[in-house]
Each structure stands twice: as C-alpha cells, then as structure tokens.
Amino acid sequence: MIHGCLAIYYRELMIMKRRLPKMIATMSVSPLLYLIAFGYAMGENVNVDGCSYLEFLLPGLIAMSSMTQAFSIASEINIARFYWHIFEEFQAAPISNISYVAGEVLAGMTRAFISIFIILILGYFFGVVLSCNFFFWLAIILNSFIFASLAVGMAMLVKSHADQSMFSSFVITPMAFLGGTLFPIDNLPIWAQKILFLLPLTHASKAIRAASLGNRPDYSSYIILFLTGALFISIAFLCVNKARD
Amino acid sequence: MIILKNLNKHYKSIQALKNVHLHINRGELFAYLGPNGAGKTTTIRIMTGLTKLSSGTVLLNRFDIEQDQVAAKKESGLVPQSINLDQELTVAENLDIHGMLYQMPVKARRSKTDELLDYMDITDRKKTLVKHLSGGLKRRVMIARALMHSPKILFLDEPTVGLDANIRRRIWAIVKKIQQDGTTIFLTTHYIEEAEFLAQRVAFLNNGEIVALDTPKNLMQKMGTWAIDRLEESNMETTYFQTREAAKKFMADQKQSFTLRHVNLEDAFLTLTGKKVK
Numbered sequence A: 001m002i003h004g005c006l007a008i009y010y011r012e013l014m015i016m017k018r019r020l021p022k023m024i025a026t027m028s029v030s031p032l033l034y035l036i037a038f039g040y041a042m043g044e045n046v047n048v049d050g051c052s053y054l055e056f057l058l059p060g061l062i063a064m065s066s067m068t069q070a071f072s073i074a075s076e077i078n079i080a081r082f083y084w085h086i087f088e089e090f091q092a093a094p095i096s097n098i099s100y101v102a103g104e105v106l107a108g109m110t111r112a113f114i115s116i117f118i119i120l121i122l123g124y125f126f127g128v129v130l131s132c133n134f135f136f137w138l139a140i141i142l143n144s145f146i147f148a149s150l151a152v153g154m155a156m157l158v159k160s161h162a163d164q165s166m167f168s169s170f171v172i173t174p175m176a177f178l179g180g181t182l183f184p185i186d187n188l189p190i191w192a193q194k195i196l197f198l199l200p201l202t203h204a205s206k207a208i209r210a211a212s213l214g215n216r217p218d219y220s221s222y223i224i225l226f227l228t229g230a231l232f233i234s235i236a237f238l239c240v241n242k243a244r245d
Numbered sequence B: 001m002i003i004l005k006n007l008n009k010h011y012k013s014i015q016a017l018k019n020v021h022l023h024i025n026r027g028e029l030f031a032y033l034g035p036n037g038a039g040k041t042t043t044i045r046i047m048t049g050l051t052k053l054s055s056g057t058v059l060l061n062r063f064d065i066e067q068d069q070v071a072a073k074k075e076s077g078l079v080p081q082s083i084n085l086d087q088e089l090t091v092a093e094n095l096d097i098h099g100m101l102y103q104m105p106v107k108a109r110r111s112k113t114d115e116l117l118d119y120m121d122i123t124d125r126k127k128t129l130v131k132h133l134s135g136g137l138k139r140r141v142m143i144a145r146a147l148m149h150s151p152k153i154l155f156l157d158e159p160t161v162g163l164d165a166n167i168r169r170r171i172w173a174i175v176k177k178i179q180q181d182g183t184t185i186f187l188t189t190h191y192i193e194e195a196e197f198l199a200q201r202v203a204f205l206n207n208g209e210i211v212a213l214d215t216p217k218n219l220m221q222k223m224g225t226w227a228i229d230r231l232e233e234s235n236m237e238t239t240y241f242q243t244r245e246a247a248k249k250f251m252a253d254q255k256q257s258f259t260l261r262h263v264n265l266e267d268a269f270l271t272l273t274g275k276k277v278k
Helices: A002-043 A053-071 A073-083 A086-092 A097-125 A134-157 A161-178 A190-197 A200-212 A219-243 B040-047 B069-075 B091-101 B106-119 B135-147 B165-180 B192-198 B216-223 B244-252 B265-273
Strands: B002-011 B014-024 B029-033 B055-060 B076-079 B153-157 B184-189 B201-206 B209-214 B226-232 B235-241 B258-262
Touching: A002 A053, A002 A073, A002 A097, A002 B091, A053 A073, A053 A097, A053 A134, A053 A161, A053 A200, A073 A086, A073 A097, A073 A134, A073 A161, A086 B091, A097 A134, A097 A219, A134 A161, A134 A200, A134 A219, A200 A219, B002 B040, B014 B040, B014 B201, B014 B209, B029 B040, B029 B165, B029 B192, B040 B055, B040 B153, B040 B184, B055 B069, B069 B076, B076 B135, B091 B106, B091 B135, B106 B135, B135 B153, B135 B165, B165 B184, B165 B192, B184 B192, B192 B265, B201 B216, B201 B265, B209 B216, B209 B265, B216 B265, B226 B244, B235 B244, B235 B265, B244 B258
Parallel strands: B029 B184, B029 B201, B076 B153, B153 B184
Antiparallel strands: B002 B014, B002 B055, B201 B209, B226 B235, B226 B258
16 A cells, blocks of 8 residues: 555655745745735734734634645646546556555645745744644644545546536635634624534634644544544545546 | 456446457457447456446456456556646656556666666657657657556557557557567557557457457458449449459449459458448
C-alpha cells in the first residue's frame, strides 16, 4: 500500500513544486485582503471574546484556508481525470484504491499546510503571533484531512468540472463564511447555532482558535473532527471503488 | 499468454461484448479489429482492470484479472487511445512515477528510463515537459512508459491514431522490435494495413462478437487473390477472383472503368462485417 500512496503523493508534489511561486501568490491574496479589510481597517476598535478582532480573525482564516486548500485537490483530480485521463494510469497500476485515496489526501493536506504557513507569516507582519502548540496543529491536521477526503470522494462522484464548481459554490463557500471563521456564532439565534454546529468547520475554527489563543482545548471538537474524518475517508474509498465502472 | 473465456459485458440493456473467446500465445502480435463501437476498447479496459466484466474469465499469463488483480496488472502494460501523460511533468518524471507505481527501486527506475529513452530514440527529450512534445513523440513516450516495468504483455489501443504516415511507420518498427524481444502484444487499430503489416493473427469484432479469427494471409485467401473494384450507380462494387486469368476474363466483359488489385485484409473485413473501418 505504501509504495502506491507514495507514488501518487510524489506526483502531486512534483506538480506543486513546478507551480509553487504561482501557488504562493494565489494563496496569499485572499487572506491578505481579509486581514486588511476586516482586521486592519476595523480591527483596532473591535473586541471579540476578549481579544482584538485581528487575533480573532487570524485563527478563523487558518481554519478557512486549511479547508479550501485541502478541498482544492478535487480540482486537480478532476483535471487529471477528465482532461488528461491520468486517472486511468493509476487504475491500471497494481495499487490499491486506498493507496490512491491516501496519496491524494496527503497532497490535499500539504496544500493546506502551505497556505497556513503563508497566513502565519502574514499574521506576523500584521502584529499577531499565535501559539502554534500541539492542539493547534492537531486541529489543522484533522480539518485538512476531513476536507481532502471529501474532495477525493466528490471528485469521483462528479461528472464534469462544472459539477465540481457547483458543489464548491453551494457547500464549501457558504461553510467558509458561516463556520465560525469571521464572527463568533454565539451571537446567532439558537436555531442557526444548531445548524452550524453540524458543520465540521465550526468545530475546527473553535479548536484552532482556542489552541492558538492559549485557551483550554474543548476535546469534544477534536472527537467530532476525528469521527467526521473517519467517515469522509471511508466515503472517499467507496467512491474510488465505484469509479471503476 | 492471454486467455479470454466467455467474456461478456453489459452496460444496462446494451451488450457490449458477447461470449468473446480468445487464446493469444506468448510472444504473439495479435490485432483486434472492428468498426467504432464494436467493443475493442471495452475488451482492453476489461483486460487491464479498468472496467469490470459482467461474466467470463480473463487470464494474463495465468493470473485472473478479477481474482488476482495486482499480479495480473504487473504482467501487462497499457498504451491507451488518448494521450494520458502528465503534461506538466518532464518525460523522465512521467516514466519515474510509472516505475514507482509498479514498485521499482530508484536505481532500476533510473537505468530503465535511460534504456527506454534510448530504445525509443528520444534521449534528447528526457528533461522536456510533455506539453512541449509533438503528438508522435508523446506516443513514443507513452509506449516507453508502458514498457517501464518490463511487462510480458503490452496492450496497444490505437497507438497510431491521428499520426501522419511517416510517424506511424516509425511506431510500427518500434512495435515489431518490442514483439521480437519476446513481449506478447494485443493491438487494436483502425488502420487495417497496420494489422496486415504487423499482426500474426487477426480477430474481427462486430457488435461485440468475434466474427473471424485467423492469420491475415488466411483471411485474405478466403476472399481470393485478385479483386476488381468498379463503380455501379454510385456504389463501389468489388468482385474477387482466385486467379489473374479469371479476373482478366471478367474485365474483358466490362464496359465501365474498373481497378484491378490484390486482395487485402480490408476486403476480408468488409465481407465479414459488412462495415467500413472508421
């Protein structure tokens, strides 16, 4: 299983290496705009949960970016599947489907980690230094794992690149804004809080924010993230199996 | 050796393959011909594990593609119809990743890459990004990649489609060379002269069924030796003759223009399937 997973992961790394300068530029744009618009411009006068808005915002941006970047591996898989037909090369190779899933999930997580390092550096320039402790990284690993697994599963189910964009527009983008990233969900009505509690990103934002601001971690968030990750990787595996006719 | 026994494939109500039986010998170059939609690519996809069969058995050097998939896949290499190389990677990187997928150690991957690029006469393109290669060169890279793990069976699904005559002939020479080195080759093609030139045996597939299987020579001999083509009310009519004398006698009675030629494999194909190869 390991060699197949490494081969898939190595391929994605080679492609990332070739695109790295462009990737860094692209990954920097949106967090930079958020920091300027929501953090820097209005942040100095706004306090949320006992900290400045910039300190509140940065962990939210990390949660959001680890989700969107991990999920963006779906587009790479789609391009490889629909336009370059490289997926056939993997299907014809003597590797298990779980190796393929693991390789692509690792690639998605790597993209998420690159984006997080960019945000941490940007945060440093905006005067916010977060506590990058064990629980901070654990929450990021779980969050990126969940959305990279979801990406692999979705990439196998969709019939075209347009379907993929539609899923992003209706699921990923709303979640990015409503998952406790830009504002505390405690201020919302109870019914809305209950709905948002079902989103894995809400738990990831909560866990990342608590850990990065040095607060006591809420273990239930980690358990929910872990269980969601286990569910999504199982779905991804089943979807790859189904992709072979 | 490739063995197909009672191979069937259904796509909902459509039966793409009907009881296909084949026994291809070790080291043989076998051509599989048929019009569009006959089931050629479906057969290759089943044999390479890309598509599940509905019923029947596929054995690649005694390994069952359904029961012992990993071992069966290691026995074979595939050159698919569409270019499926990583466009953003170099030629060497494409080969290297293929070697990794087949569990080849680093040293073996490096030496095999050099050996194959030399074999295909593309050593100078080793570090070129695939997207910068011509169609013919991409095809050669695909063949090199399929040979990377030294498969005993090579599946070529329309390997020369869209290439000009010159490059096509160059690919033919490479295919012949691979077969002479002991690899069993299963070839599908639209170019009937390709099968006639390369294959030791040919199967004609029509609507998912094998309608003829023999050597190109035997298939052609069944038609005769000479053929006369003539235009009859906007249809091309062909008549076959065993001897040149019989053909000449027929020609003497003709009033319209005609062409006398040797029988070829396409004549056998058209007669047996009633269709043009498109």
